[in-house]
Amino acid sequence: MGEVRFPEQLTIEWLQDMYEKGAIAPEDTIREVVRRAQADADNPIWITPPSADALRPYLERLERMDRSAAPLWGVPFAVKDNIDVAGMPTTAACPEFAYVPEAHAEVVRRLVDAGAIPVGKTNLDQFATGLVGTRSPYGETRNALRPEWLSGGSSSGSAVAVARGHAAFSLGTDTAGSGRVPAALNGLVGYKPSVGAWPTKGLVPACASLDCITVFAHSLADALAVDAAARGAHGGDPWSRDIARSDSLPPSRILLPAEPPAFFGPLAQEYAAAWGEAVRRLTSLGLPVETIDTKLFEDAASILYDGPWVAERWASLGEFVDGHPGTAFPVTERVLRSGAAERHTASAAFQAMHKLQRYKAEARKLLRNAVLAMPTVGGTYTREQVRHDPIATNSNLGKYTNHCNLLDLSAVALPAGLADEGMPFGITLFGLSDQEHLVCGAAELWVGRSAAEEPSTLVAVCGLHMRGFPLEAQMRACGAAFVEEADTAPAYRFVKLPTTPAKPGLIRCEEGGASIRLELWRMPLKTFGGFAAAIPAPLGIGKVELADGREVPGFVCEAYAVRGAEDITEAGSWRNVIS
Incomplete structure (x- = not known):
């Protein structure tokens, strides 16, 4: 099974x-x-x-x-x-x-x-x-x-x-x-x-x-x-x-x-x-x-x-x-x-x-x-x-x-x-x-x-906010509920940022990108603004394109963060990196 x-x-x-x-x-x-x-x-x-x-x-x-x-x-x-x-x-x-x-x-x-x-x-x-x-x-x-x-x-x-x-x-x-x-x-x-x-x-x-x-x-x-x-x-x-x-x-x-x-x-x-x-x-x-x-x-x-x-x-x-x-x-x-x-x-x-x-x-x-x-x-x-x-x-x-x-x-x-x-x-x-x-x-x-x-929005998360990871509690505290797992369009590079603890960065690229596995959560709009404002650079909230063509708000990373970061695109998901 x-x-x-x-x-x-x-x-x-x-x-x-x-x-x-x-x-x-x-x-x-x-x-x-x-x-x-x-x-x-x-x-x-x-x-x-x-x-x-x-x-x-x-x-x-x-x-x-x-x-x-x-x-x-x-x-x-x-x-x-x-x-x-x-x-x-x-x-x-x-x-x-x-x-x-x-x-x-x-x-x-x-x-x-x-x-x-x-x-x-x-x-x-x-x-x-x-x-x-x-x-x-x-x-x-x-x-x-x-x-x-x-x-x-x-x-x-x-x-x-x-x-x-x-x-x-x-x-x-x-x-x-x-x-x-x-x-x-x-x-x-x-x-x-x-x-x-x-x-x-x-x-x-x-x-x-x-x-x-x-x-x-x-x-x-x-x-x-x-x-x-x-x-x-x-x-x-x-x-x-x-x-x-x-x-x-x-x-x-x-x-x-x-x-x-x-x-x-x-x-x-x-x-x-x-x-x-x-x-x-x-x-x-x-x-x-x-x-x-x-x-x-x-x-x-x-x-x-x-x-x-x-x-x-x-x-x-x-x-x-x-x-x-x-x-x-x-x-x-x-x-x-x-x-x-x-x-x-x-x-x-x-x-x-x-x-x-x-x-x-x-x-x-x-x-x-x-x-x-x-x-x-x-x-x-x-x-x-x-x-x-x-x-x-x-x-x-x-x-x-x-x-x-x-x-x-x-x-x-x-x-x-x-x-x-x-x-x-x-x-x-x-x-x-x-x-x-x-x-x-x-x-x-x-x-x-x-x-x-209830006004709400989907939020795509690809790292520490996913289920079973340390920041899942932040999602719950904002009233968010897990919806489903999904894949991005094959247009992203995935990196491991040199932070403590380590965090992933999802970066849109014009060519050579891959599909990355992530999670979709539904969050009330009344807590979404505060949640997004608290995310530290180089991460932030932007539009993430999914494999099925949808575009949803989600975690993205500034391109400059590639310098000094480990490329983990081949892993396909943060779970594969951490497990």
Whole structure:
């Protein structure tokens, strides 16, 4: 089988297409997943990382499966380490809590039966208590695009594993926003089904009455393919419900906050501007738009940690924390122990439940046949800022997420461009639990409009900015995505510049030129100018002619740089020079 270069973003669609063509086999995919996880080993994404030996039984099982009955055949996925995978330790990011389950969590079992491969267990905010991604003794999972910033929690490792190409999709969990905040901060889709739509059997509970297992993916289509395999009640799970998802339909109207949302953190202005652009795009979807007072959702969100549901966390984990003093992450223990406060009486619990029931009734009236759009998060922080103020920063990240499960809503977090260079912005669409098809319908309209509207340009790169090389991160930070490999017209000379590190130079020549292999990336126009301006001489951006006749912006080199440079034209590509 010939060598195939894997795209940086693994998707179900690409993998299935390549398997169908016979261009790759699942063994090749797992080999690449292991390589990528090892290359990112300095970022604590994994608690149990992918291992070729450990995954061999899954590959052997695929050989015996009927591919026509296995819609996720050969697709690698990551699993948050509070969800059981048979034979892999479940730690919930607490080593002293660890155990090795004999059976898969029910959702994992369904995905494995559909042909998917659980490649490893990912890092998380300990006991799924946090929205920041910094509350783990295994280390702070760094943002996939800007490592000094938050990755989001608690499903930090799950989101970053997908964003970094270690898996095509991943499982997270969501009690207060953990399946949506990391999606927004890493440029992913985060799909949160209705409470109970996916069974939680085999999940270490945070708040069992609110917990959801969720999916991170690069596209809405991939997320919904996972949903189709995972959805359905389970007789052994008292929290699961039969909630069907009908074919997608647009809602009767889009609801927006009447008052401008509050934004926070060092990029508050940038987030506000990104929300303004998102509102413009939402109003162009062809659906009626109404503004509403969102105080109902704020009031519901406020009772999550001020009410008895924090006591539910303590009911699940208090015995372990008391029995193992000093083992819980300090800020996590502080949050959990707040659930043991004297104010959490039985009377207070019923008062909060009755208040919440009124909120639910109001939400059902307001959202019937409609979808509510809000920012997924109103800002972000550096990891250093969170260390200095771990409670307030975490609380701010939940401002537009905490209400969701309390009000029995479904939600999908969607990418919505950039708030700043290399800093994704996202929105979330909310709908009633029995109207997920309307959330999906609105999301499909958003995805279609986003693809049509985002001004961008192809950029041809032939050296250190290509995939796997040191400056690839600059491309990602500018919001660029790999498109394809291509060849120049046979009119170029290729040289190795005497720089540190060594760089190639692509020089147009009138005769004696050759065709050079390069990569085409698509970059948003709003970041392209700054990217081009930062390129040092003798390199720059000019028009590069491709073998198929297209002319695209790309890296070129001044002719004077030939002096003192090594001619590497015969190599045909920078990869052949470096490998």
